[in-house]
Amino acid sequence: MTTGRTDATSLRRPVTAPASREESAVYRERGLRTLRGRLPDLTELVVSALRAAEPAYRHGGIPPQEPPLWIGRSIDLAFDALRMAPEERAETLDWPRRLGERRARQGVPMQALLRAYHIGGKVICDAFTQWGLEEGLAPQHSISLIDDAWDVVDRHSSAALDALRATEGELPGRQVASALLDALLNGETDRATAAVVARAFSLPEDGRYAVVVQRPADGPAPPLEPTELPVRVHGTRVVWRMHGESAVGVVVLGELSAAAFGAALQPRDGRRAGVSVAVDGLTELGRARQLAELAARTLSNGHGLATLDERLPATMLTVRPDLARELELRVLAPILALDQPSRDLLLDTLAAWLEAEGSATRAAETLYCHRNTVLNRLRRLELLTKRSLDNPKDLVEVTLALEAFDLRSGVRR
Structure with missing residues (x-):
């Protein structure tokens, strides 16, 4: 049971009277x-x-x-x-x-x-x-x-x-075990290394994991302090490692989804964080860390939190920024050539319509305008881009091009 002593060898008992x-x-x-x-x-x-x-x-x-x-x-x-x-x-x-x-x-x-x-x-x-x-x-x-x-x-x-x-x-020394955990996060896939880390940190070797990266946002911000990093989020254990100004957390997901973990994690103001998808086993931590880093890069405004599960298209664009820029220009060049107020009006309307899942009525409520105004702006966008929002292939291209523009320009919609 859990009770205790006053030193390492015996508990101090009260003085007692004899009784059979x-x-x-x-x-x-x-x-x-x-x-x-x-x-x-x-x-x-x-x-x-x-x-x-x-x-x-x-x-x-x-x-x-x-x-x-x-x-x-x-x-x-x-x-x-x-x-x-x-x-x-x-x-x-x-x-x-x-x-x-x-x-x-x-x-x-x-x-x-x-x-x-x-x-x-x-x-x-x-x-x-x-x-x-x-x-x-x-x-x-x-x-x-x-x-x-x-x-x-x-x-x-x-x-x-x-x-x-x-x-x-x-058990291996904590310093040795920490170095081995860093090796896994850096891409090591050796199962013997994973076994040592599992024993040292009391982690399931073949469990479900995600990785979260958190760092100061772009611009001046106070450095991350290890003491402010939560060791439990939504009942889920997180083992943190500091890598320079970045904190890298190994998340023991269990049955929790990576998206649910990300929704419960709340980085402080002036921080940016990315959460990977779920991976199986400690030997996959290196891949998970790379995915978490990519998710964090999709934060065009430089702070907040991005979960890869919910940001896959944007993440793909960050992998090849040159191709993202090519797509942006190929699709949106006629709109980008407009004066800034006209350009922003069309792109904001498109973003609101996409967020409203194609509902012009709901987009109009967001934009504080009439439904017909939304439809007229979208028709103008279709004429300029020569793409129909009713065509699935065209819709995918326009959506990704808008995402590429937002990532490059740092727009937060």
């Missing part, structure tokens, strides 16, 4: 039945106190839904151990060993795990004390229960700490 186990057996059973009925409340007390006291349980690699489940199971197992004779309690140590190993893979410091056991032990003992007062027990019976509870906490915390140390010794 036989004398306390009946009271112990009654107390355990009562406290098991209060297990959800006890779990919540431990989780709340732990999150308030330890940053590792607020911002670290532990999924937010995990502590209530693991702590609740740990308290329940401690109650099982309290029904056993001291020499039999070794049978209950598998769970704390699993917990210690898992916390090591999540990068939880030893002191945070110690604090967790200390808090849990205190909550259990306070609960026994309160129950004893409610029952009107003689002090020696409550003291015996509390002393026994600290014995269980001490054994479980020792097993968890031993497992944490052993697992940390098996």
Whole structure:
């Protein structure tokens, strides 16, 4: 369970008066039945106190839904151990060993795990004390229960700490693991490298991932600070790496779509961010990073967020800006030759009509004009470009040409 000690070797127990186990057996059973009925409340007390006291349980690699489940199971197992004779309690140590190993893979410091056991032990003992007062027990019976509870906490915390140390010794150093993660983000596809990174960062080797890149927008802006980067977005874990002024995040998508992640991520003002499509496995992180970079380049206004899922046409245009410019000129040259007010009027009308999914009525509402005005402007655009917006091939060309013009000129519509 998650309770704790005051140092790395043992928990500090309160001074207690002696009481025989036989004398306390009946009271112990009654107390355990009562406290098991209060297990959800006890779990919540431990989780709340732990999150308030330890940053590792607020911002670290532990999924937010995990502590209530693991702590609740740990308290329940401690109650099982309290029904056993001291020499039999070794049978209950598998769970704390699993917990210690898992916390090591999540990068939880030893002191945070110690604090967790200390808090849990205190909550259990306070609960026994309160129950004893409610029952009107003689002090020696409550003291015996509390002393026994600290014995269980001490054994479980020792097993968890031993497992944490052993697992940390098996993992590559964080500096080495970080360098290997950078290698994957830079295009390395070696599965052995991916396996090391998966163990070091507690990541699924073959899970679904996306990559997000975030950097200061064009022009003067304060540099990105690692402390302002969220480690969880929409319940999804993000592992960040700083590459110069850019922050590159590895997103553990699970069942979430990359578009849903992008919708939940909110870069601060003065930032630009791009989100890749979903990829399978750590060996695909390099490709995902390239796609995220391309998505960010589609932000013609220089800031905001672009998700590749929703910006594929614009992304293709950024790959070959020379061809994008050729398409722009081939399709829009007669419009670009107009004076700027006339040019912008036609292009703004086209953009509003496309955004309205071809509805002249809705486009007119956006532009604060009459529906017939929208139709007249579109007809003029068709005459100038010699392309019909009713023809699917022509419509694709006109749409991409408008996107190319916006990307090149930095227009934000």
